Amino acid sequence: MEQPPDTPVTLPDYGEYETAWCPGCGNFGILKAVKQALVACQLRPESVLFVSGIGQAAKAPHYLNANLFNGLHGRALPVATGAKLANRALTVIVESGDGCLYGEGGNHLIAAIRRNIHVTVLTHNNQIYGLTKGQASPTSMEGFVTKAQPDGVHSQPFNPMATAVAMKAGFAARGFSGMPDHLAGLIQAGINHPGFALIDILQPCVSFNKVNTFAWYKSRCRDVANTHDPANWEAAMKLAFQWDDWIPVGILYKNDRAPFESYFPACAPGPLAEQPVDRNALRQILLSYA
Amino acid sequence: MEQPPDTPVTLPDYGEYETAWCPGCGNFGILKAVKQALVACQLRPESVLFVSGIGQAAKAPHYLNANLFNGLHGRALPVATGAKLANRALTVIVESGDGCLYGEGGNHLIAAIRRNIHVTVLTHNNQIYGLTKGQASPTSMEGFVTKAQPDGVHSQPFNPMATAVAMKAGFAARGFSGMPDHLAGLIQAGINHPGFALIDILQPCVSFNKVNTFAWYKSRCRDVANTHDPANWEAAMKLAFQWDDWIPVGILYKNDRAPFESYFPACAPGPLAEQPVDRNALRQILLSYA
Amino acid sequence: MTNANEQPNALQVVIGGEAGQGLVTISELLCRSLVRAGYHIVATQSYMSRIRGGHNTFAIRVASAPIAAPQEPIDLLVALNADTFQRHRPELAPGALVIADEKEDIRDVPVLNVPFERLASKTAENMAACGIVGAILGLERATLEHALESFFDGKHPEGAEDNRKAISSAYDWIGAQKVAFRNLPAPPRSAAPIMLNGNEALALGALNAGVKFCAFYPMTPATTVPLTLIKHAGKMGTVVEQAEDEIAAINMAIGASFAGAPAMVATSGGGFALMVESVSLAGMTETPVVIVVAQRPAPATGLPTRTEQADLEFVLHAGHGEFPRAILTPGSVEECFELAQKAFLLADRYQGPVFLLTDQFLADTYRDIVPFTLDTPPHWPAPPEPDNPPYKRYALTETGISPRLIPGLSRHRVVADSDEHTEDGHITEDLDVRRAMVEKRLHKMLGLEAEVSPPVFQGDAHPDLLLVSWGSSRGAVEEAAAIVRAGGTRAGTLHFPQVWPLVPKHFLDTLTSAPTVVAIEGNATGQFARLIRAETGFHIPHHVLRYDGLPFTPEYILRRLPHGTTA
Amino acid sequence: MTNANEQPNALQVVIGGEAGQGLVTISELLCRSLVRAGYHIVATQSYMSRIRGGHNTFAIRVASAPIAAPQEPIDLLVALNADTFQRHRPELAPGALVIADEKEDIRDVPVLNVPFERLASKTAENMAACGIVGAILGLERATLEHALESFFDGKHPEGAEDNRKAISSAYDWIGAQKVAFRNLPAPPRSAAPIMLNGNEALALGALNAGVKFCAFYPMTPATTVPLTLIKHAGKMGTVVEQAEDEIAAINMAIGASFAGAPAMVATSGGGFALMVESVSLAGMTETPVVIVVAQRPAPATGLPTRTEQADLEFVLHAGHGEFPRAILTPGSVEECFELAQKAFLLADRYQGPVFLLTDQFLADTYRDIVPFTLDTPPHWPAPPEPDNPPYKRYALTETGISPRLIPGLSRHRVVADSDEHTEDGHITEDLDVRRAMVEKRLHKMLGLEAEVSPPVFQGDAHPDLLLVSWGSSRGAVEEAAAIVRAGGTRAGTLHFPQVWPLVPKHFLDTLTSAPTVVAIEGNATGQFARLIRAETGFHIPHHVLRYDGLPFTPEYILRRLPHGTTA
Ligand SMILES: Cc1ncc(C[n+]2csc(CCOP(=O)(O)OP(=O)(O)O)c2C)c(N)n1
Ligand SMILES: Cc1ncc(C[n+]2csc(CCOP(=O)(O)OP(=O)(O)O)c2C)c(N)n1
Ligand code: SF4
Ligand code: SF4
């Protein structure tokens, strides 16, 4: 199974696993696209670290062959941030649900955008809490009816793209699980973007979201690649709000701020785990307390 | 001391107290403006509930005569939300610091904006953690140096106005503690706005923020009232990013979404505390489990 | 020694299949029909943390006489897929019957091969299975049909009709078969029982106590508490809000409670962990709040859909600093209702956090219940308005209880602070005030102790074997003791419906006078036994522990009792 | 019975004033000078939760012989404002001297009226006070001047010069006065001690242990731990990040640790409360993380700048579910250094959360320290790479410890999961695996028990009076016992530098054989005594508790010992 490091990476390197998802779930398309992107990036499994939270989406990285820290609901981003700071050489990818990343984990998303840490976030956005059996998520549309919201959702949905663009995130893109090749391209671009990348992925949940179905998304999602310059902030902001008959998918916004980890001199020489403890320096420090 | 309810409310109704703030702190101007606004709104102290977190700013409501729940660092907004839902008749005002509301409490801010609950938030934004002796806050500018950030802040500052406008908050305004009359007007408008109102108040911290001083703010803050229509979202978005020689103060954005509490039929008849338990209904419900 | 399954009046039906096969629907329908027909049930749900696929079961123990616990041996196994048969084959009781599709190749055990395809449309096959079981158990066809009607409640007429037909064909088909299966005696009761699981009962108890506000963030196995409140929110005038996270949930509840609304939250271990800082806030500001912690196996995410009792010490000590609390641990669906009411009463009276500590097993288990009487509602007096200002929210009193007014509902201002505070609620750093306030708050423990629900002893006076339990294992423990007794050993049980505060005089004599004491706990370290020792010095030498995610059964306990303790 | 203050070799200087008067600067300068001159110090900070105004003190107990605790009586009171004199007047020892501005009207006690306005510019008046005290204590002028130089370190030359002048004028002025004040014997030492407070020592210990990552959210009294790391981050190659909240802080540390960096967090009760879910995560994923909890009085926000020991039970049981942990409770500044190292060692070896439980008193108290030797660094071995794939992160082993590889640093993939997992780290709902994993994790307790830092006994063999303590009260307890012994009673002390796990054979004999045992704890309910009882059944009948926010002193303890226990 082990390949010498100069062999090209191929799809089988990332394996095939049985999943715990419902047949027809949009997660399958995302899983496919992720593997495709990793191969396109020629990243070896042992150099990639997935970090996920809890939810149906968060199980995704169990279904490919890479390093994984499957942590708590809502807390993938700080774990990813710590891991990236500990070892810049790791490709760190966060994969989780809309509830996990925009609900429980909302504060970390904002902080990660502000930091611009080089972590790629893949949100499986099914506009619902799947694993807990169908309550509204932060992205559920106003009026959306569930068992927990029998009169419909009263809160305005969280618009991840608008918030990311308003906060001038390093990289903000929207994808659709039903366009896996297109999505793979976005993920590849996100991984290669040297800073924070948020990819919000529209994903039908066949079990609980009977409004935003595959067909619903399919008829709306169209790529913006040919008509939009991601450096154009105003245009990006407009596209972020575009959500009716047309939902634009593609890279909405991008800039070139320096990644957070570049500010830490300690991160430069290599993994923190391999840095020695300089006891001579420490001795000097101790004496400075005289 | 007790006044019959038809006596007009005057400043002395809100009292004068000794504070624990540093002489010269911007908090004094805010305290003054708050009292002025409450009088202008002709609100009786017993009908007003302040909710605050922890920090120098969060002490503010101790220095006036009204109901107060001074809770945990970062958690003022959910307490305020619960209280407002329990009693719509209360005027609920959240007062706390930038660290409290945008740092520890970031997730609640986003949720409160989405809900559009009728709560007025006054952020004492001194761009620093005051009470804990001067670490960077979410609004500290890039490069800002503190003991905890000796190489300067590397994160992009949180822009509360940009985020609020991007999220189409009910009411978003910026004030300056050095313009207390202007600020009082904003607070009055915020209280009267029937939905969520965020008022970000620039506030010099004489002890720890030696960059964004009174003079620094003073020379930059100018009102937008005459030139800007808060219904104009695009213009509001531009103003939200305006932060150099000119920092616009005033109401940047406003809309008329229905307040969150209006969706709960149970909130309509009056305070939940005064609603009886309908045991006949409950008996019917019990039997429906046969 | 007899076994639970040998009770002539009880038998166990297990329905197993994948998530998404409609297992829950038909099982609930069957339970409801059995209850309406007057049977007693203990119906336990066991499911995986996924929406489709996997392996789930619904185990319905049914009896003509009262029963209290699930049992292990299966008398009637409905295998909705092949996997179910393979998994549960070892649990089949002597004389058990398996019901499976005729296409499954099941051998060596009595099997009823059902031609489901012929009996029902694809989507109604599960309903045909339901009909088969109903018929075998001797339920009237009409009973099932009526239960089906209430299920559909006039909605989806096509689906309803399809399902009715499936039941009908099943009854028709089985009439022509010769099924050898032991029948249950006819049920003796004629009362009109209802069917509730623990979470439903808990929510209804809260409603009767006057809950007006609930905030929650979804978390298995607690979510059905708020969902039950939501279902009845319109009629009961309750505000229920799904919060952005658990921290928000409990702070909303505290805010609502401060503003006068009896308030609660419901969550499980990991969600509760996020509430811990605010438990301390409720303690410091003396704000009533009822906190439901429905336990599941941890640490961390653990096994989200299984059961455990490993959060006792965590809940007992959750929150920084020292302040009073009470922890109620219902041992049955009825106790969920009763103790939910008590929780609100205590929270109101002692002004602080009160816990209802349940678990997945109790939360999800359906029982037949005699409808509760609602005529003794707990008392929520309007707080007396002190007439001499200044009003002092935290006035130092003998009981530690201070007059609580509601902001906006009196002429007074109400000030609460998470910092140490003076009697009027304002922040202070006066260290004498500090000492007085610590003592005032802790003084409330005395009142709480006076209102403790004492442990319930059952069985022989002066037993040789004493089984100690808390929370959901009550039924299994009491049934195990009954079997031990039937075997000739003097046995008793001591069930704790409240684990904090503990009042040693309630139980210490019972403990010290029994030759053999065994603690039965759904955790790996014997947390309650440790607590008893911390409070009394009494060391419970024997343990029966379970931490594999499954609930206690009488059989599980009997197999693990110390050697020589049973005759 | 003698009193602490009657020790001929010790005296206490208290400097009091408002926040913002430069109190900390001059006190630290004075301490440093005293330490450089060879004196022993215990310098305790007592401050309010505000930036300007209020009342703060810095109490410097100074001695020619080793001392271990603060004392109450004041020998030299420097009153930077009138309020200081009023507050501390009752604490003045016989023969005490008060130093105050000549404008203050202080009577009835010996007072040195200083013309501060003449001695220094407005901003340097505090430094003049510093000079006065230095001169009275017999410090050489040059010692203070050198300390001032290191303080300014070449920066702000004008301010530095102003301050130097103030010291100089103070020395000149006092030369002309006749000050009657008892002098301390000259210090005996010639070693070159350093001066550290508990938090600094803790951070330096962590650095020596190899800490490479720390995330924090500011919280008094923990913040100076990360601030110390930040100060030396450049030289030591440490990454320190201020997180958006405490939940982020601990998850960042867990992420960094998973990726191989020895990692820590530091916070206080309320902030720790937010980390509780992630403590359970570290337990489940078996990720090393060192958690510093610097206690302060709670519940909730409590008294942010005062001290308490009321989070022991909270920290012990924090986190849902059951998993191993260790809790180290340093009793001195030296133990902060030592136990910080041990914490990293244990976290690494047993792969989970390890706690350092300190408090505001210890965190902020300066002591003279003999520089630590750094030549016995703890061992961080590169994990051996198993050569037969598949690599199993959670392989079941006899010790419960599984081979830990670092993702990206080997050929293997490393998979960790907060759900229950198989040996290879993947999510499972297999209930047999569950049971095995629970047992594997708890099995690590055995190893932890074998490495416990045992309690330290001091004093007479077979004491009649045994004082039991944990954490920061060690010094006060040991001094109190010394005084009792000097009074003719056989007394001993048992200090616990580690409170979990407890190994009864380390201490049970000592406890049971002492006629009178007293637990000394900085809380209101006797938490550690309860823990001892839970683990051993032994009931400590007497308590000396303190919960007003102030640290223990020998005097406080002596006043509260049970009647008849001292000769
Ligand atoms: C602290 C905490 N709160 C709640 C839960 C329960 N929970 C598990 S998954 C989930 C929501 C899942 O929704 P989402 O993140 O959108 O993922 P999806 O299942 O839809 O893919 C929740 C609330 C939890 N595991 N932890
Ligand atoms: C959970 C928690 N974390 C940290 C703290 C410590 N703390 C108190 S105030 C504060 C920051 C204050 O900054 P800000 O909110 O901006 O208010 P300011 O003092 O500047 O007015 C912090 C971190 C706390 N009390 N609780
Ligand atoms: S519940 Fe929804 S999101 Fe989860 S696996 Fe099924 S279809 Fe996918
Ligand atoms: S520290 Fe800053 S914010 Fe706090 S009172 Fe002083 S000046 Fe104001």
Ligand SMILES: [Mg+2]
């Ligand atoms: Mg989702």
Ligand SMILES: [Mg+2]
């Ligand atoms: Mg601030």
